[in-house]
Amino acid sequence: GAGVSQSPSNKVTEKGKDVELRCDPISGHTALYWYRQSLGQGLEFLIYFQGNSAPDKSGLPSDRFSAERTGGSVSTLTIQRTQQEDSAVYLCASSSLPGLAGVETQYFGPGTRLLVL
């Protein structure tokens, strides 16, 4: 079966514009995660979905960032009024079982490389 897919793979935008990043998780996976990796940094947690609900939004860096998930499947991460510091690789992961049993089964997509000029 297909893995986690993300689109677009690359996105170049101008400062101040809004962008939408999409994640298609593995079919049947109930948990979905967004992370970002800035240059020279580790992965930084942004938000976690269980089904369509987001029990943990603690990693969203500002109110310019929002995410939603519909139908327990596709998720969209939206960044409004982009800034240069938003430039990073945005990674999505999905898991079939949240919690201890499923921590090790977070499957990552290839990421979206966002460059804000």
Added chain:
Amino acid sequence: DQQVKQNSPSLSVQEGRISILNCDYTNSMFDYFLWYKKYPAEGPTFLISISSIKDKNEDGRFTVFLNKSAKHLSLHIVPSQPGDSAVYFCAARQGGSEKLVFGKGTKLTVNP
């Protein structure tokens, strides 16, 4: 405040020798630790994990050691192979939370 630290940005070893990647953490509430491997232009892939109730977990050529008193874990790869060349991330999870906290990664190069 970096809770998971990988102090070596890079490591180079010869094929067939042992690779040892290190990771330190500061949060004593972490109860589960993972190693991920990442190739360029790909997402990270899970490698091996360890619960805080254990001090060692082995899977083939990969072994993770956990020293809770020192808040230190390490990943041993033996024997190292050129295909192991990648960036390795250490990650940790606090009980009751779903999020993983990652280190900055160590780039491993295995020379033929």
